[in-house]
Amino acid sequence: MTRLPLSVVGGYLGAGKTTLINRLLSEDHGLRLMVLVNDFGAINIDAALLASTDEDTIALTNGCVCCTMGADLFMAVGDVLDRAPRPDHLIIEASGIADPAAIANVARAEPELSYAGIVTVVDAGQIGGLLDDAQIAPQIRQQIGVADLVVLTKTDDVPGEVAALLAPLHPRAPVLLGGDRVTPLLLDVVPMGQRVTPSGHPAYTGWHCACPQMRDRAALQDKLERRPGGIWRIKGLVQTGEGMIEVQVVGANCELRAVAGGQAPGLVALGLADRVTRAEIEGWWSGT
Amino acid sequence: MASTTLFRCRRIITMDPNRPEATHVAVREGRILAVGDADCVWPDQEVVQDDRLADTVLMPGFVEGHAHMMAGAMWRYAYVGYHDRIDPEGVLHRGMTDIADVIERLRGHEAGLPEGQPLVAWGFDPIFIEGDRLGRAHLDRISATRPIVVLFSNFHLMCANSAALALAGYDRHSNIEGVVKGLDGAPTGELQEMAAMFPVMRRTGIDFRALTQRPDVIETYAQVCRRAGVTTATDLFAEMEEADVDTLLRVTGQPGLGLRLVPALGAAGGDPERIAERALALRARSTDRLRLGAVKLMTDGSIQGWTARVKWPGYVGGQPNGLWNTPPDQIFALCAAMQRHGVQMHIHVNGDEASDVSLAALEAAARAHPWPGARHVLQHCQMMGADQFRRCARLGVCANIFANHIWYFGDQHAALTIGEDRAMRMNAARSALDEGVRIAIHSDAPVTPMGPLFTAWCAMNRTTMSGRVLGAAQRITVGEALYAITLGAAYTLGLDGEIGSIETGKIADFAILGEDPTRVAPEAIRDVPVLGTVSGGEVHLL
Ligand SMILES: [Zn+2]
Ligand SMILES: [Zn+2]
Numbered sequence: 001m002t003r004l005p006l007s008v009v010g011g012y013l014g015a016g017k018t019t020l021i022n023r024l025l026s027e028d029h030g031l032r033l034m035v036l037v038n039d040f041g042a043i044n045i046d047a048a049l050l051a052s053t054d055e056d057t058i059a060l061t062n063g064c065v066c067c068t069m070g071a072d073l074f075m076a077v078g079d080v081l082d083r084a085p086r087p088d089h090l091i092i093e094a095s096g097i098a099d100p101a102a103i104a105n106v107a108r109a110e111p112e113l114s115y116a117g118i119v120t121v122v123d124a125g126q127i128g129g130l131l132d133d134a135q136i137a138p139q140i141r142q143q144i145g146v147a148d149l150v151v152l153t154k155t156d157d158v159p160g161e162v163a164a165l166l167a168p169l170h171p172r173a174p175v176l177l178g179g180d181r182v183t184p185l186l187l188d189v190v191p192m193g194q195r196v197t198p199s200g201h202p203a204y205t206g207w208h209c210a211c212p213q214m215r216d217r218a219a220l221q222d223k224l225e226r227r228p229g230g231i232w233r234i235k236g237l238v239q240t241g242e243g244m245i246e247v248q249v250v251g252a253n254c255e256l257r258a259v260a261g262g263q264a265p266g267l268v269a270l271g272l273a274d275r276v277t278r279a280e281i282e283g284w285w286s287g288t
Numbered sequence: 289m290a291s292t293t294l295f296r297c298r299r300i301i302t303m304d305p306n307r308p309e310a311t312h313v314a315v316r317e318g319r320i321l322a323v324g325d326a327d328c329v330w331p332d333q334e335v336v337q338d339d340r341l342a343d344t345v346l347m348p349g350f351v352e353g354h355a356h357m358m359a360g361a362m363w364r365y366a367y368v369g370y371h372d373r374i375d376p377e378g379v380l381h382r383g384m385t386d387i388a389d390v391i392e393r394l395r396g397h398e399a400g401l402p403e404g405q406p407l408v409a410w411g412f413d414p415i416f417i418e419g420d421r422l423g424r425a426h427l428d429r430i431s432a433t434r435p436i437v438v439l440f441s442n443f444h445l446m447c448a449n450s451a452a453l454a455l456a457g458y459d460r461h462s463n464i465e466g467v468v469k470g471l472d473g474a475p476t477g478e479l480q481e482m483a484a485m486f487p488v489m490r491r492t493g494i495d496f497r498a499l500t501q502r503p504d505v506i507e508t509y510a511q512v513c514r515r516a517g518v519t520t521a522t523d524l525f526a527e528m529e530e531a532d533v534d535t536l537l538r539v540t541g542q543p544g545l546g547l548r549l550v551p552a553l554g555a556a557g558g559d560p561e562r563i564a565e566r567a568l569a570l571r572a573r574s575t576d577r578l579r580l581g582a583v584k585l586m587t588d589g590s591i592q593g594w595t596a597r598v599k600w601p602g603y604v605g606g607q608p609n610g611l612w613n614t615p616p617d618q619i620f621a622l623c624a625a626m627q628r629h630g631v632q633m634h635i636h637v638n639g640d641e642a643s644d645v646s647l648a649a650l651e652a653a654a655r656a657h658p659w660p661g662a663r664h665v666l667q668h669c670q671m672m673g674a675d676q677f678r679r680c681a682r683l684g685v686c687a688n689i690f691a692n693h694i695w696y697f698g699d700q701h702a703a704l705t706i707g708e709d710r711a712m713r714m715n716a717a718r719s720a721l722d723e724g725v726r727i728a729i730h731s732d733a734p735v736t737p738m739g740p741l742f743t744a745w746c747a748m749n750r751t752t753m754s755g756r757v758l759g760a761a762q763r764i765t766v767g768e769a770l771y772a773i774t775l776g777a778a779y780t781l782g783l784d785g786e787i788g789s790i791e792t793g794k795i796a797d798f799a800i801l802g803e804d805p806t807r808v809a810p811e812a813i814r815d816v817p818v819l820g821t822v823s824g825g826e827v828h829l830l
Contacts, residue, residue: 013618071443071496072527074486078495095556097615101465105483109464110490111457135597135645136615138608 003114004081006090006107007186010100010143011121012130016153017093020121020182024091029183034080034087036073074106081112089116089187097139101146108255117233117250119186120147122174124155124162131165141169148251149185149232150174171252172229175272178203184270185232205230207281208268212238217245217256224254228284230276236267292316293825294335296326299804300346302790303774313346315796318824322792340827344819345804347770348789349519349797350740351777353688354634354667354730357523357551360508361499362410362734366397368438369411371696373737376511378830386417387426390438394430406435406452406492413441415592415700422447423470424477435492441735442593447477448488456487501532506539510547514828516738517799517818519548520778520787524634524667525584526551533573533580540577546823548577548797550781552584552634556614560625567631576795576824579781582632584667585622586613588642591670591705592697596639598671604707610639620649623664627653632782633664634688640671647679654683665780668732670714671706677716677723686780689715691729691747692736694759698752712759717747721768728777729769741805744769745814766806766813798822800829 009017021035073092080090090113094100100118107115120143130140144150150166152158152174166174175185180203214220217240224247227234234249237259247267248255269281293315300310302323314321314329322328329335363375368390371383384390390412398407407430414421427436427449435452453459453475458467460474466484470476479485489495499505500523513521526532528551540549553570555563563583571581588610589595594603595610602609614622619635623646626633635650637643643666650664665686666672670693672680680687693701694715702711713719720727729747731738748769752758764772778788787795802817820829 013615071482074482074489075495075497077486078490081490096618097612102481102483105465105481106486109456109466109484110487135641136612139612139615 002086003112004086004090005088005114005116005187006077006092006104007116008092008094008100008104008118009121009186010094010098010118010147011096012123012126012136012140012143013096014126015096015121015123016151017121019153020119020151020177020186021091021093023177024182024186027181027183029187031088031187032085033187034083034090036076036080036090036092073103077106077110077113081110091186097136099139099142099146101142104146114248115250115253115255116187117148117253118146119149119151120144121151121153122162122166124152124159126154127162127165144169148253152176180204203273205271205273205276205278205281206268207270207278207285208266209236209285211265212236212267212285213265214238214240214245216241220245220247221254221256223285224249224256226284228271228276228280230271231269231281232272233270234267235269237263237265238267239265290317292321292329292333292335293338294326294329295338295341295346295822297341297344297346300790301348301770301804301806303348303771304789304791306791310790313790313796313798315822315825318796318826320790320792320794320796323790338827340829341800341822345801346790346822347517347799347801347805348774349787349821349823350517350773350799351728351781351783351788352513352516352518352521352730352733352738352740353665353728353777353780354524354690355521355733355738356525357501357505357509358496358499359733359738360510360512361502361505363508365439366394366407366409367411368393368409369441370413370416371737373411374515376508376515378515387420387422390422391426391429394427394436394438398430398434398436401434404434406437407431408437408439408492408494410439411441412438412447421476421478424448424450424453424475427477435488437488437492437494439494442590444481444593446479446485446488448479449477452488452492453477455491458487501526501528501535503535503539506536506549507545509549510545512733512738513547514821515818515830516740517801517821518738518740519546519797519799519821519823520781520783521547521549521738522634522781523549523551525554525556525586528553528570528580533570536578537573537575541575544826545577546821546826546828548579548787548795548823550579550582550783552582553580554586555583555622555626555633556586560618560622563622564625564629564631567626568629571631579783582634582781583626585619585633585635585646587619587635587637587646588612588639591638592700594705596670597641597645598639598706599641599644603705605704609641612642616645616649619645620652623649623653624656627659627662627664628657630659630662632662634667635664636667637672638668638670638690640673640676643669643672643676647676647683647685650683650685651679660684663726663780663782665728667730669716669720671710672716672720673713674716674719674723677720677725680720681724686726686728687720688728688730688777688780689717689720689747690732691715691717691743692731693746694750695746695752696736698750698758699754699756702752702758713762714759715747716759716762717764717768717772718762721764726776726779727772728780729772730777739814740773741816741818742814744773744805745811747772748810748813751811766810769813770805796822796825800827 588597775788
């Protein structure tokens with residue numbers, strides 16, 4: 001059975017998580033998405049979008065025995081996995097105070113899920129006040145620190161003071177969405193094993209390699225660790241001396257696992273156009 | 289005409305200062321017709337004398353103001369806790385003090401299970417167990433083939449045997465946060481937090497949602513309550529979807545349940561306005577047996593888990609301050625919305641920063657939308673001092689204090705969490721009463737076992753498990769403690785006009801006791817036997 005990709009959208013209340021998810025739902029990606037909502041913004045997921053695109057949303061109220069195991073969210077993930085047919089992608093909108101990593105970790109633990117990234121949404125106007133508030137700043141810093149991608153909202157550029165606030169919290173500069181499609185960033189648009197160059201959209205750099213080969217798993221691991229910082233996503237199958245290895249890179253997260261042979265190898269990568277070029281990716285992969 | 293039953297008792301402790309003691313109580317249509325002696329009923333009434341309670345002492349049915357329905361359903365799993373516990377059927381389960389005990393007990397359970405069915409246990413707490421940490425190897429000795437899972441008492445951790453780990457594909461190649469590995473590189477069996485626990489739970493059929501609001505679960509909860517002499521109990525964080533409410537109405541409406549249930553709608557997520565609307569819609573569906581309309585707010589975590597939000601100087605071990613489950617500005621937003629709509633709130637506050645923020649939110653709400661009779665309740669109140677209780681008194685906010693913590697975790701609090709000086713004034717019932725706060729005391733079952741007389745004992749004696757007294761200055765009297773588990777708790781639920789004392793006109797809810805708790809030594813009150821309950825005039829002897 002194919003694994004269900006899970007993305008977690010985190011960020012404080014009002015940062016724009018729901019707006020981001022609504023934008024994703026409205027784009028033409030042809031995927032059946034499932035959205036689990038666990039926040040005060042729950043009601044704002046655009047019902048018309050869901051209805052029109054055969055997608056589904058479940059609102060949760062975070063219920064559990066007194067000292068909050070947070071169990072209900074995971075039980076709901078189990079329900080999604082039990083659905084037939086399964087959706088193509090699961091998106092969890094974390095509550096405004098939740099640690100998105102505590103949720104996304106289930107994608108690494110559960111064999112039927114695959115990790116598709118943590119996107120933490122930051123409101124450019126709100127973040128200064130939040131980081132100044134001693135009562136909640138530690139939890140806000142955690143949300144940003146664990147992100148694979150930080151998306152800055154409610155601004156047209158990255159204000160210097162915001163960049164300075166975020167720099168110590170996250171190694172990568174935040175991303176602005178502007179008018180670009182968000183699907184390539186949030187979703188795994190390239191089905192496994194299919195030789196499709198990802199998104200020809202100018203805001204993104206796509207790269208693919210038809211039959212990647214590598215001496216051994218350790219060398220592959222080593223190469224992936226030295227990947228250009230501008231790459232957001234790498235996915236595919238690599239033939240090694242130890243058999244076929246599945247590669248999943250999302251932001252800072254890199255996962256390798258052995259899979260059965262018989263599938264055609266292939267590797268795709270995606271990054272933001274202003275962060276990485278195709279030549280850089282090619283140079284990295286074919287270099288030593 | 290409806291018949292009148294006259295119960296004769298050894299003694300009746302009424303909690304009514306006008307007639308503190310009596311020997312007879314007459315009941316008609318589930319209510320108290322008269323209290324007094326053999327002649328308390330008006331002469332022309334036809335009376336059926338009931339002598340079944342003649343040797344017993346009657347008190348008002350106890351009111352558990354903070355517990356959870358899963359207190360009953362947990363017993364479908366094998367108990368492996370440190371403390372003795374009595375299950376809903378009345379069977380005593382001896383506490384297990386070391387891992388050998390735990391293995392021995394689980395072997396017994398394993399032998400009785402059909403082939404292929406996972407063995408699930410609950411209540412394990414390593415804080416009390418000396419020696420080795422519980423691991424996969426221990427559980428493998430029970431079975432190498434049957435999946436075995438031990439849930440820890442805080443539900444944040446579990447231990448699985450090799451068969452259960454294999455179900456989730458956890459092995460030495462797993463590199464997953466929360467899957468603990470030993471020096472040999474293989475998983476030890478311990479899984480931390482829900483993300484890592486979930487794959488094993490999913491494959492061993494553990495679904496916490498099945499432990500609440502289902503018919504059998506409600507019945508088991510009622511059983512737990514009857515054994516404790518409790519006739520009214522809360523379920524203090526309920527989802528209450530439409531189908532759940534139908535189930536609750538149906539099951540609580542059945543004769544013979546013997547319980548008045550007070551669920552509070554969980555308000556941890558969602559739009560405050562919509563939560564208030566839902567609470568009001570629920571309130572309109574209340575019956576005598578099912579009292580709906582209140583909400584429960586979460587704020588911080590727990591002190592023993594170092595997730596409570598505590599004020600300076602914080603935790604003595606230098607742990608970082610705890611976590612908000614609801615951020616302060618949302619606590620303010622929720623308090624404002626509930627207050628404006630006239631929805632009563634129960635607010636979980638363990639650390640003193642959480643109670644401080646909640647009081648500030650309640651003060652702001654009270655200024656914006658005055659509502660003198662609101663009776664919001666701070667729940668747990670574990671680190672509140674006289675200053676915060678004064679703010680409660682001024683606002684008319686009640687405090688439901690977690691007295692059981694003194695015995696169960698008092699030693700740990702003094703040694704490991706907030707230190708001796710602050711532990712001595714934890715769960716400060718004396719200060720609360722002295723400042724004029726309406727209080728209740730609670731068990732938070734299943735966190736600690738339900739038993740209002742035990743809870744009263746804790747508040748009166750403040751003895752810890754090691755046998756020492758922790759904060760003698762905060763002890764309360766037997767009268768105050770008995771009030772807290774009857775009228776005091778009823779007051780926090782807005783039911784003091786109907787239950788909580790044995791007075792003419794009130795509902796005939798009684799606890800049937802083997803001895804008079806006002807005439808035993810203070811340290812013996814936890815041993816007063818509970819023989820059953822009378823609920824709405826219906827006798828339930830154990
Ligand atoms: Zn609580
Ligand atoms: Zn509780």
